[in-house]
Every structure is written in C-alpha cells, then in structure tokens.
Amino acid sequence: MNISFNSSLVGEQRVLKIFRKLLPEISEMQRVVREGGFEDARASLNLPLTRRWANESQRLAKESAIANASNLLVIGIGGSNLGTIAVQQAVLGKNYNLTARRKVFYLDTVDPDYTASTLEFVKSELKRGKKAVVNVISKSGSTTETISLFNVVLSQLKPYDSELEKMIVVTTNRDSALWNYAMKKGLRALEIPKMVGGRYSVLSNVGLFPLAFLGVNVRALLAGAREMVERAVSKNQRFNLPAKLAAVQYAHFLSGKMIVNLFLFGNDFESVGKWYRQLVGESLGKEFNLVGKRVETGLTPIVSVGTTDLHSVGQLYLGGPNDKFSIFVKTNKWRSKLRVKKQAEFEKLVRDIGGKSLGEIMDAVFDGVLRTYAKRKRPFVRVELDGKTER
C-alpha cells in the first residue's frame, strides 16, 4: 500500500505540527501493544497480535457439521457486520453469492420483506438437504434488531432442520444475557473481548468466524493488519501513514471542510466505504468532548464508487462547493484481464479504447479525475493498494 500526499494541500510543517500533538496518544498505543491483552480501551490494537481468536474461529469453521454447510446467515448490525462485509466483498468480490459454493446472507435490520425473501431462499436450500449456519452477533447481547431477527430465523427455519440449534454460533460478550442464553441452551458460543469496541471488532471472532467459514485467509488478514499496527504506533511521521492521514484531515476540518469523501475505484470496495462511514461517524461524531463540554462536532463521511459516481455526483464534487476532503483509492492489480477488442467500427464510437484492458481504462479515468481535482485545488490523497487480497 502507498499513500501519496502530493495534492493534500497541507504543508509538511503543518502536518508535522499536528503529528506532534498525536505523540502522547501514540505513546499510549505503544504501551497497550507492549503490555498486550484486552483490558484497555485501545484493545483492538492487539487483535492482530494474537492467534487466539483466529485459532478459535478457524477451529470452529473446520468442524465437520459447520464445514459441510452451504449457507451462512450472519445476524448482526453495525459493528457486528460492517467490517465483515467490507472484507468479504473486497476479497471475494461483490458477485460472490452468484456462483459461490457457500452463500452468505447478512440480516441486519428488521426489514420484513428483505428478511422474508432471504429466508425463503434458505428454506429452499434446507428442503434440498443443504445446511445453514446461523451466526448471531451482538456485543451487548441485547440489540433489538439482532435479537428480533434471531427469533424470527429460529422459528422460521427450525421446521426445516430439526438440528438447527447445532448450527447456531453465538458471538457476544462473555456473560451477556445472550451468552447466558447460549450456555443454557447448549449453543456454540464465541467470545468478544469486552473492551474491544464494536466498530473495531472485525479482527475478533466477530469477523474471523464468518470470514474463515467463507474461505478468507484470516491469518494473512491478521498479518496485513499487524503491518498497519506497526505503522500506527510509530513516532516516525513518514512511516506512520495513518497518523499522517489523520493530521491532513484534521487540518482541513479546522478550515471548515466538514465532509470527507472516500472515493473507491472498484465495485468490490463499496462495503469498505460503508464500514468507513461507521468508523468516522461514530469515532468523530460527538455531542460532547472528552471533558463533557457540548461540542456537536464531527466529520461527515460520504462514499463514492468510481467510475460510476463520476456520472452521478462528479459534477457536484468538481464544480460545487469546495467543502470536501477526498481519499481516492485504487488497486494496482485486478483479478481479471478482460480487454476491449480492437474493432474499426467501435473506434467510431469511442476512440483509443480498442486493445486496452478494462483495468487500463479505469486507471486512465482515475488519473484524469485526479488531475482535474488538482487543477481545481480540491484537496485529496491517493491510496494505491497492491491488490485485492487479504494482506
């Protein structure tokens, strides 16, 4: 991964000044990583540094009853599913269910129609003798949507699988009411460390079990995260890309740019954007500051998908109010090499696309848009990923 700050429109000195203010927090982060464990509010930093949860999740995913299932229902909302969907779609593709041997469905809200159509499909699978894993995830164990859906899923599917309870995996805080329910009923249960905040919990059992079940390489995922933790706890401003990015965003926030636009080039990244909305929205959107003073502040995160959104909101972004800071993300490697065939009659429709791969056309549009942003003095950073893999 690489981030280019060339068009961030914040000077080196300014970034350095803000970065210095972050040093006490970085020291605390270093301490948490050094001490290990999950007893601190920053405990999510330690998720990639232990094998415990990955071992637990992988072991369960490999148990024959579970491993033989062909459907996974993930019941959870917010911190209980957004990170998982983000990883799953980025790594396995947005079209995953279309051809997958194991399909996955996320039930997060009490939408009757969406729930019913999903369950109709799963019922048809159960009728054909296929099995479904039901992973119900709630940190507190008392999320209204999750518990309502859990109840509905159980009562709807049980008639089609008398052994459904063996296929239930409950993921929750140890000792929550849901945990106790699972213990009483003899259900499989996975723990979420209490001090790991929901939105930062994807690398706990919350994300690791469903991802392992779907065939995502969770060890590689943790290895990638470890590299980023290493950067995030560094006091070297050049190496600590997360802190540098935060400093740039903060500078724009101070000058009134209250919107941050995560502009992702690639369909499979859309759900990364949805998770990002939660990370920014919940972490920075605050009624009160840390000492209890009413501040009503925060950045509003928005998500755009390229090139699609150039044809919908592109004109607003480039010509409208200059009130946004943008983070452009692209991948340097696509799985497919699909290419436009060179044909004289197509050259008359659009010139210079014949013989190019779709990835090259995407890159050309990406570069063109960034040039226009730079020319119009709309601030942005450019993030390049080495590929759409776990690591």
Added chain:
Amino acid sequence: MNISFNSSLVGEQRVLKIFRKLLPEISEMQRVVREGGFEDARASLNLPLTRRWANESQRLAKESAIANASNLLVIGIGGSNLGTIAVQQAVLGKNYNLTARRKVFYLDTVDPDYTASTLEFVKSELKRGKKAVVNVISKSGSTTETISLFNVVLSQLKPYDSELEKMIVVTTNRDSALWNYAMKKGLRALEIPKMVGGRYSVLSNVGLFPLAFLGVNVRALLAGAREMVERAVSKNQRFNLPAKLAAVQYAHFLSGKMIVNLFLFGNDFESVGKWYRQLVGESLGKEFNLVGKRVETGLTPIVSVGTTDLHSVGQLYLGGPNDKFSIFVKTNKWRSKLRVKKQAEFEKLVRDIGGKSLGEIMDAVFDGVLRTYAKRKRPFVRVELDGKTER
C-alpha cells in the same frame, strides 16, 4: 403518499415566500405539459403523459425471442441505469436475483473483476441453452464505460450464442453514432428523446424496456408519475408537495445546511437513494449559475438506510454538527408479515418485541428516531408511502 412538514423548522410564511418565487417556473412547466411533445428542456415532464414509449418498450419485451430470455444485462451508467435500478429494487426487492426466473445484471463501470464474474455467470447460462438480452444504453452513444463494456460483452458472449446480435437492444438518441452503428448492424434500437436529460429519463425507453422485461407494471408506474406531475405543476402550495419540499430545502440551504440526508427505512430503497444522489448532485451542483457567474454551489446529498445506519452514523447525525436537512421515508405496507414469536427466554434478551411483526418494530424505531430528531431541533420531513408498488 403523504409528507409531513411538522418538524421542517421552516415557518409557513417563509415557505410561501419561496414558493411564490417558483411560480414563473411552474407556469413554464404548465406550458410544456399543455403543449406536449419532447422539444423543451423540461420535456421529461411529458414522459408519463404519453403511451408511446411504454407501448414501444412493452411490445419489444413481449416479442418471443426477447420474452424467452432468462437474463438481462443492462449496460449503462449514471442516467442510463440509476433510475431503473431504483424502481426495480423498490418494486421487486433487493433480493430479486436470488430466486427470480429472469435475472438482471447492471454493468456500469469498467471494473474488470465485477464484469468478469457477471459474464462468467451469464456464459454458464448460455451454455445451458438459456438466452440473455443485452440492453446497451447511452444517450450520447459515446460513453466510454458503456461502449467499452458493450465491446467486451459482445466479444465474450458471442462464442456462446451465435444469435446474440438478435438479443441486443440499443437505447440511444436517434442519429447518435451508436444509433447509426445499430442501424448498420441491423440491431434492435429504441429511441431516447434528445431533450430528455439522462437523469430524468427513467420513464422513457431507458427505464421502461428493462422494467417491462422484468415484469414491472410500467403502466401503473406511469400512472403514479402522472399524479406527481399534476402536483408539480400546481400553483396551490398545499397540493404541490414537490415545490413545497424544495422551498423547505432551499430555506435550510440559505441558512448553511449544505447536506441533505435521504434516510430510507427499508433495504429495497437503497438504490432510490443512489438515484437521488444523481438528481440532487447534478441538478444543483454547479460551478456556474444560469448567467455564467462562477458560484461553486450545491447541496451534497447523502443516503442512509434505516435501521442499519442508526448503528453506524446515527450518533453523528444526532450528536454531531447540525448541518443537515433530513428526509425520512417509510412505507405503510410491507409485503411480508413476519412476526417475532412470543417466548419467555427471548423477553430476557430484549423486552416487548414478542408477538410484534418486524414491520411494527421498524415503525417503533422510526418513530423513536424522529422524536429524538425533533427534540434536538434537527430539521426533517417525514414521507410515508402507501406501499412498495409501481404506483
């Protein structure tokens, strides 16, 4: 449909004053409707008032070669697919492809991986003797993404269906390069009236053909739109809900609320939000005003889905900066009546959900959120739909 303005935080007098400024535009709209035809920049108003395009699209959708196909590939971006996806998902459901007899795929951007996985599926269908309709839609006929994808789809699928060209439907401006290509090759072609802007073209052949093919009742859709045109050209402020909503939004824009949040309760509405982003982004996001002065202005539209987003960005919306105007949308009728089973042990997890339908739980959360918004003086309007039908 009903809109409640009770919590819009804009006084009646203020709305009336802005509404009066809209009267000259409303007169022009009345003139266009009276005169009929498609020669005016406001021509999209007349789309619901003619049967011509619906007849054309329906006739084609019913032709046996087309009607027997089990897959539809819609190739188009921005104004060429956003409205169609919005209607399709709202009426047929977001899970539509899961169990549908006729599957639909939207190819809009040059994402190699998404395109490849979609085509792999369609190829497997063609191999099994199933047929696919390829509807390529570009108003100008020279959209880079659309033409690139059209080329790739042709070269990838032709080996699996020697008669593929008979299954191509080109939708474009008469006399565009794409139109001429279609004529030369003897492809089926549908016209888009030149003066109908892309983002307003869903009720032309752009949307009507794919929707008719998928079994959407396009006559009912047009009937619903006619009712809204009737309101939109009315000089009665109480009856003209669109103008009244515009006036309220404008008042908030003047006081610095530059973000408008379309908060949709129901998964099937998410794509309505994506279309709405284009409508607001392109129609209001402008570098220059009508007399050529640089203004760099516009509202930034954002889309939220309830109850999902209450668990991701809800805290930002309620506690963060008071810089948004929100439009809450709910339906008064769900297709499914799924209900939470009354069980003592579930009452211990979340109280008072036993015996309730999922729709009732959704309504309860919806009402609770709106009460909190009102208490915190965050401005909003409340839209209630009579159901998720075409009309």
